Amino acid sequence: MDIHAYVPGKAKAEGVADPVKLSANENILGCSEQAREAYAGAAGQLHMYPDSRTSLLRAAVAERFRLEPERLIFGQGSDEVFQLLNQAFLEPGDNIVQGEYGFAAYAIGAYACQAQVRRAKEPNYTIDVDEILKCVDERTRIVFIANPANPTGTWVPFAEIERLHRALPASVVLVLDGAYSEFCNDPAFDDGMDLARTAQNVVVTRTFSKLHGLAALRVGWGYAPAEIAAAVDRIRLPFNISIPGQLAAVAALADEDFQRRSVEHVDRWRPWLAQQLGGLGLEVVLPSAANFLLVGFPKTPGRTAVEAEAFLAGKGLLVRGVGNYGLPHHVRITIGLEEHNRAVTEALAEFLKA
Incomplete structure (x- = not known):
C-alpha cells in the first residue's frame, strides 16, 4: 500500500x-501506414495464441540493429522489461538507484519486489554520475538511467555513461532506457548498444511507443547479456506480445x-x-x-x-x-x-x- x-x-x-x-x-x-495495414491484416488470427518467442520481430530487430537474436528481451512496452529485470535481480532489502526525477515505472517494480529505491540528486534536472555513485552500496542490484530522461528531457554524453559503468561494481546491472534516444542527434550522444554488446552487466531498452507511434500495442524490447536474457526469459509470462503487436512492430521498423x-x-x-x-x-x-x-x-x-x-x-x-x-x-x-x-x-x- x-x-x-x-x-x-x-x-x-x-x-x-x-x-x-x-x-x-x-x-x-x-503511426506508419504500413504498421496500420499490418495490424488490420492480423484480424484473421485473433483466435490464435501469438508466437511466444516473437520470432519475426526478434529477427527484424536483430537485423536492424546488428544484434544477436538470443540476447533480446521482449515485453509489453519497455515497462514490462524493467519489471522483469527487477523480478530477476531484486530480493527484499536490495535496492535500485535512479535519478531523483526518474521514470516512475522503475520504482514501482522495485517496491513490488520489496526492494528500496534510492534517488540520486539531479543538479540542473540532469543525471549526475557522481550523485548516482554516492547511492550505490553492497545491496545495489540495478541502476536505471533514462537517456534522454523523462520527464525532464535532459541527457548526458556517452562519455559520462562510460564513466558510470567503469565505476560500478560488476554485480550491478546498468539499465539504459532509450525510449527517446531516436530524438537526440548530438554527436556526443550514444544509445549504449555497443557497450551492451561487450559488457556483462549492461542492458539497453527501447520501445515502439514513441518514435514508431505504437503506444496502444505495448511493444518494447531490451538487449542484454545472454545470461541475463535467459534469466529473464524464465520468469517472463508466455504470449506477452500480441500477434497484431508483433506484425505492426515489424512493419513499423521497416518504414524508415x-x-x-x-x-x-x-x-x-x-x-x-x-x-x-x-x-x-x-x-x-x-x-x-x-x-x-x-x-x-x-x-x-x-x-x-x-x-x-x-x-x-x-x-x-x-x-x-x-x-x-x-x-x-x-x-x-x-x-x-x-x-x-x-x-x-x-x-x-x-x-x-x-
Missing part, C-alpha cells in the same frame, strides 16, 4: 469533446520514411516552442533531447503550474503536470503539430497576462 500507482497523462477535459492530447509524449504524427518524418518534425518544432515559451518568461528546461519540453512556472498564485495545466485543459489542450515526479512547479508538453504548438503558446500568453 506504500506504492504510489502510476498516474498517466490526462486524456479527457471536462466540457471539451475532442481535446488535443499533449500529455503522454505520443507521436503526434500517428515515417521514422525520418517523425524525427524531423520534433527537430523543427521543439526549438520553436522552447523559444516561444521562453519569450513568455517561462523557464524551459533545456536542452531537451526528447519529443517534449519541461516548462517551469512561477509560484505566484494565479500563475502556477497547476493553474496553467487547468487553464490549458479548459482550452482543450491537455499537458502533463509532474508534481508526482517531485516537480510541482512544472508541466511537461509534448511537441504537437504546428497548430497545437501555436495554440499552446497563445493560450499560455493569455494565462500569464490574466
Whole structure:
C-alpha cells in the first residue's frame, strides 16, 4: 500500500469533446501506414495464441540493429522489461538507484519486489554520475538511467555513461532506457548498444511507443547479456506480445520514411516552442533531447503550474503536470503539430497576462 500507482497523462477535459492530447509524449504524427495495414491484416488470427518467442520481430530487430537474436528481451512496452529485470535481480532489502526525477515505472517494480529505491540528486534536472555513485552500496542490484530522461528531457554524453559503468561494481546491472534516444542527434550522444554488446552487466531498452507511434500495442524490447536474457526469459509470462503487436512492430521498423518524418518534425518544432515559451518568461528546461519540453512556472498564485495545466485543459489542450515526479512547479508538453504548438503558446500568453 506504500506504492504510489502510476498516474498517466490526462486524456479527457471536462466540457471539451475532442481535446488535443499533449500529455503522454505520443507521436503526434500517428503511426506508419504500413504498421496500420499490418495490424488490420492480423484480424484473421485473433483466435490464435501469438508466437511466444516473437520470432519475426526478434529477427527484424536483430537485423536492424546488428544484434544477436538470443540476447533480446521482449515485453509489453519497455515497462514490462524493467519489471522483469527487477523480478530477476531484486530480493527484499536490495535496492535500485535512479535519478531523483526518474521514470516512475522503475520504482514501482522495485517496491513490488520489496526492494528500496534510492534517488540520486539531479543538479540542473540532469543525471549526475557522481550523485548516482554516492547511492550505490553492497545491496545495489540495478541502476536505471533514462537517456534522454523523462520527464525532464535532459541527457548526458556517452562519455559520462562510460564513466558510470567503469565505476560500478560488476554485480550491478546498468539499465539504459532509450525510449527517446531516436530524438537526440548530438554527436556526443550514444544509445549504449555497443557497450551492451561487450559488457556483462549492461542492458539497453527501447520501445515502439514513441518514435514508431505504437503506444496502444505495448511493444518494447531490451538487449542484454545472454545470461541475463535467459534469466529473464524464465520468469517472463508466455504470449506477452500480441500477434497484431508483433506484425505492426515489424512493419513499423521497416518504414524508415515515417521514422525520418517523425524525427524531423520534433527537430523543427521543439526549438520553436522552447523559444516561444521562453519569450513568455517561462523557464524551459533545456536542452531537451526528447519529443517534449519541461516548462517551469512561477509560484505566484494565479500563475502556477497547476493553474496553467487547468487553464490549458479548459482550452482543450491537455499537458502533463509532474508534481508526482517531485516537480510541482512544472508541466511537461509534448511537441504537437504546428497548430497545437501555436495554440499552446497563445493560450499560455493569455494565462500569464490574466
